[in-house]
Amino acid sequence: MDGGTPVAEAERAVPSQAAARRPDGVDELCRALHPRLLGSLRLYLGDAETARELTQDALVRVIERWPSVQTMDHPEAWAYRVAFNLARSRLRRATAERRARARTTPVPPGRPDVDVAASIAVRRAVALLPPRQRQAVVLRYYGDLSLAEVAAVMGCRPGTVKAHLHQALTGLRLAGLADETDVADGEPTRPAPDPRPEPAPRRPEDAP
Structure with missing residues (x-):
């Protein structure tokens, strides 16, 4: 499998034994999910790098929990829920860090335009x-x-x-x-x- 694909990147984050016995179907779901999930998180977070990181984290969980995920009525919705839970946690942590820095350091104005969607x-x-x-x-x-x-x-x-x-x-x-x-x-x-x-x-x- 091409090492640059979304699924291959997610594979590297799971134990080799789990990747070796991964059943059919999970690759297709991850490939279909990746561009939409990445774009959605980029738009929600306004940060392309964090969106890529959390997309991979969500795909890893899909792979790790595939026996349960494949029996769900809406497996894509489950993956989105995982991803957005991760995103909300990241935003809360970033907000807390910004507030802590603001006590001693002025917050720089503006942010780079990272969303091309x-x-x-x-x-x-x-x-x-x-x-x-x-x-x-x-x-x-x-x-x-x-x-x-x-x-x-x-x-x-x-x-x-x-x-x-x-x-x-x-x-x-x-x-x-x-x-x-x-x-x-x-x-x-x-x-x-x-x-x-x-x-x-x-x-x-x-x-x-």
């Missing part, structure tokens, strides 16, 4: 969404997961996912980054309110 404006807008809305948008529209799969990853009901998507798309539309006709899984967004004040009710004496 989305425009700068959209990436920044998505990054500013509340965490649950951001996760729902990334999984649904970048990860291309179904509503049921997104709900499984996020540990909530599909209706809750729809609500997060609706709120996120509304925010992006108001920022000029989503069309008014955008829908969240078939649920049309409400039209933006007319900024003009409503006319005062006509009094009887004003009638022609």
Whole structure:
């Protein structure tokens, strides 16, 4: 197997005995998952290097737990859930480290543009969404997961996912980054309110 493939890279992180007895099916799943999982984590984290690291960690867990994973109804959703749990833990740790450094060292402004999957404006807008809305948008529209799969990853009901998507798309539309006709899984967004004040009710004496 080519040493540069995603599966080969994940193999190097698991014991050789486990890799030798790996059953059919896991290679195909890992190859299919890798580009979408990597892109989703890059968009969610805003850090390409960390996204690559956590993608490999998630694939390692798929390989190690394949006997259980292959019997799941949504194995891809399980892999996404593992990856996003790792991502949230990494973000929490990074936040704690930044706060600790901020006590003695000024935080440098800005950060490099590491995401090539989305425009700068959209990436920044998505990054500013509340965490649950951001996760729902990334999984649904970048990860291309179904509503049921997104709900499984996020540990909530599909209706809750729809609500997060609706709120996120509304925010992006108001920022000029989503069309008014955008829908969240078939649920049309409400039209933006007319900024003009409503006319005062006509009094009887004003009638022609």
